[in-house]
Amino acid sequence: MTLYLKNALYLDYQSLDFQQTGLAVEEGPQGGLRLIKAVPPLPERQAGDRVIDCRGKLVTRSFVCGHHHIYSALSRGMPPSPVVPANFAEVLEHVWWRLDKCLDNQMTEASALFAAMGCAKRGVTFIIDHHASPFQIRGSLETIAQAFERVGVGHLLCYEISDRDGPQKAQDGLDEHDDYLAGGRPALVGLHASFTVGDETLKKSVDLARKYQTGLHIHVAEAQSDQEDCLARHQLRVAQRLHKFGVLDQPHSILGHCVHLDEHEKKLVAESRAWVVQSCESNQNNNVGLTGYGWTPRVMLGVDGMHNDMIRSAQAAYLAGQSSEGISPAALYARFRAAHRYLAETGAPGDGDNNLVIMNYQNPTPLHRDNFPGHFAFGFSGSDVETVVSQGRVIVENGRLITEDEESLVAYAREQARRLWDKMSGGL
Numbered sequence: 001m002t003l004y005l006k007n008a009l010y011l012d013y014q015s016l017d018f019q020q021t022g023l024a025v026e027e028g029p030q031g032g033l034r035l036i037k038a039v040p041p042l043p044e045r046q047a048g049d050r051v052i053d054c055r056g057k058l059v060t061r062s063f064v065c066g067h068h069h070i071y072s073a074l075s076r077g078m079p080p081s082p083v084v085p086a087n088f089a090e091v092l093e094h095v096w097w098r099l100d101k102c103l104d105n106q107m108t109e110a111s112a113l114f115a116a117m118g119c120a121k122r123g124v125t126f127i128i129d130h131h132a133s134p135f136q137i138r139g140s141l142e143t144i145a146q147a148f149e150r151v152g153v154g155h156l157l158c159y160e161i162s163d164r165d166g167p168q169k170a171q172d173g174l175d176e177h178d179d180y181l182a183g184g185r186p187a188l189v190g191l192h193a194s195f196t197v198g199d200e201t202l203k204k205s206v207d208l209a210r211k212y213q214t215g216l217h218i219h220v221a222e223a224q225s226d227q228e229d230c231l232a233r234h235q236l237r238v239a240q241r242l243h244k245f246g247v248l249d250q251p252h253s254i255l256g257h258c259v260h261l262d263e264h265e266k267k268l269v270a271e272s273r274a275w276v277v278q279s280c281e282s283n284q285n286n287n288v289g290l291t292g293y294g295w296t297p298r299v300m301l302g303v304d305g306m307h308n309d310m311i312r313s314a315q316a317a318y319l320a321g322q323s324s325e326g327i328s329p330a331a332l333y334a335r336f337r338a339a340h341r342y343l344a345e346t347g348a349p350g351d352g353d354n355n356l357v358i359m360n361y362q363n364p365t366p367l368h369r370d371n372f373p374g375h376f377a378f379g380f381s382g383s384d385v386e387t388v389v390s391q392g393r394v395i396v397e398n399g400r401l402i403t404e405d406e407e408s409l410v411a412y413a414r415e416q417a418r419r420l421w422d423k424m425s426g427g428l
């Protein structure tokens with residue numbers, strides 16, 4: 001089936017060339033995109049072909065989230081922890097680990113559906129997720145994958161393996177990846193962070209990634225305390241420890257945050273194959289500090305579970321980057337788009353040319369190739385996204401999800417949030 005977009009102002013996301021054109025979009029994970037002068041007349045079209053008139057609208061490549069935690073989707077407005085966290089370690093212990101230990105696969109499903117819907121409506125058609133549900137690990141990755149596919153977004157998933165809840169939970173995390181990858185699913189091998197992963201679990205995780213020729217996905221030096229723990233227990237800094245175990249040598253590895261790396265570690269990471277993902281709003285929320293990322297050519301952006309809007313995330317990175325690295329709008333835009341390069345390297349299906357957003361962007365000033373990054377950094381908004389094409393299929397139309405019933409998804413999320421919050425307060 002072909003989707004025809006007529007009268008589009010098409011922006012090539014790489015060259016930043018604008019042209020008034022028609023587009024023919026083929027469906028499927030390998031589907032392509034062609035620029036056409038005119039939509040073929042009705043007799044020449046196939047049954048099921050669709051035409052959308054994009055007059056006055058901007059059409060460009062849709063977006064990728066480089067680091068998400070759908071497990072936090074039901075946390076919004078939840079009752080505060082009885083203990084007020086004083087530092088990052090306590091935020092994990094009293095907020096996120098209190099929540100993730102209560103998640104079952106139904107709650108995970110509701111979280112994944114709601115997060116995927118939120119992403120889709122903001123033009124995000126591919127999510128790289130890092131999941132945690134320590135008391136229902138098994139089946140969690142397939143649950144998320146199926147939820148994402150119901151909404152219609154692509155995915156590269158992992159579970160955050162950790163020794164924080166004992167060796168059996170670490171093994172369950174390994175087994176969950178093994179089963180999921182053996183089924184042919186694209187995935188990374190997730191690890192929580194150096195300070196909750198012992199040497200044996202780290203080694204087994206790298207071995208598993210090697211078995212499936214994939215990368216690892218781990219939080220790195222998010223807070224200074226991760227470095228302090230690593231030096232005290234392993235006499236190494238975090239990136240040195242990951243290098244020693246081979247994490248940095250695996251293709252497609254993702255290192256989250258990297259806020260507290262020293263110059264030697266930055267060089268190690270920059271000279272390795274590993275990618276870095278920046279989530280500065282989360283860093284601000286957790287008060288762990290901010291840093292610049294100009295030292296590596298492989299950096300992309302994520303939301304770290306804060307929300308589902310990658311344009312918002314990019315604009316936050318632009319503002320935070322003024323003090324930490326003096327980033328330009330053009331460099332920010334390149335970082336926002338780097339995730340496509342990462343996904344092309346992995347070969348994970350679902351982020352081809354047939355992923356598009358149709359935006360109602362009203363520019364009060366001239367818009368052209370040379371000044372586009374300024375429009376992106378200051379003018380774009382996720383709410384400008386009207387219609388979203390994922391793998392050649394319309395999944396959001398005029399601001400509404402059309403692959404699933406929005407009201408039912410929200411009702412399901414609320415029902416599961418009530419179960420989760422009851423369980424967290426000891427009610428179940």
Ligand SMILES: [Zn+2]
Pocket residue numbers: 067068069130219256304
């Ligand atoms: Zn994270």
